Amino acid sequence: MLFALIVLVILLAGGVAVVRSMxxxxxxxxxxxxxxxxxxxxxxxxxxxxxxFSGSGALVTPAARNSNLKSANYSATALATNDRGVPTALLSNTAFNAVGTDANDIKDDTAKVTIRYVIDRLCNTAASPGTLGASGCVFPPSVNDVRGGSSQEMSTRLPPPPSTTYRLSMRVTGPRDTQVFLQASFARPEQ
Structure with a gap:
């Protein structure tokens, strides 16, 4: 009888552990x-x-992209980031208000999700990327940069138009103040 009681206590403790683990x-x-x-x-x-960046958008022309445009959450220079690469403008409302406007936040009240984003051109000065060159802006690899394959094949391709790299950083805030930070980069030909 004593042995059965000890086994039952052990089984009870194991059952509680399994439920907590589940x-x-x-x-x-x-x-x-x-x-x-x-x-x-x-x-x-x-x-x-x-x-x-397309059609009749606010950043469609190179002239519009050469200077900051707060109404589009756009910075013509690379924004300061924390040690994880997240722009500090997304971490504080004060810093964000220097770069963008709350009116651009994408809100879904049903899902209780708010998306705040900033776009920064990866240049060190607000000027034309053509005049800044590779020392002032980040450009995608040129046609002369062999990245694998055949070097003979590279010489037969048409060179891509000169383009500048932009970074889109997003802070997605969900229910219970959960936050996810995302980034995407893209290149836009300068015409």
């Missing part, structure tokens, strides 16, 4: 799904920014 696993799985959803929501900012 709850922790479910919470972790829920957090991962929640994070993935915020990442998917953040892609809305990419669409909004591409509209600004």
């Amino acid at each position: 709850n922790t696993s479910l919470a972790s799985a829920g957090n991962l799904a929640f994070k993935r959803d915020l990442i998917n929501q953040g892609e809305q900012a990419i669409d909004a920014v591409l509209v600004k």
Whole structure:
């Protein structure tokens, strides 16, 4: 009888441990799904920014991209970042107000998601990238940069137009003040 009671206590302790472990696993799985959803929501900012760079958008002309444009959350120079590469403008409202405006935030009240973004041109000065050159701006690899394949093949391709690299940084805030930071870079031909 004593032996049976000891075994039952051990089984009870094991059952409690399994239930707690299952709850922790479910919470972790829920957090991962929640994070993935915020990442998917953040892609809305990419669409909004591409509209600004095309058609009749605010940043379609090279002249518009050569200076800061607060109304488009745009900086003509590379923004200061923290040690993880996140622009400090996304970490504080005061710093953000120097670069952008709250009116550009993308909000989904149903999902309780807010997307704040900044666009910065990866140049060290607000001027034409053509005059700054490679020492002042980040450019994609040129046609002369062999990145694999055949060097003979590279000579037969048409050279790409000169283009400048831009960085889109996003802060996606969800329910319970959960935040996800995302970045994307793209090149835009200067014409």
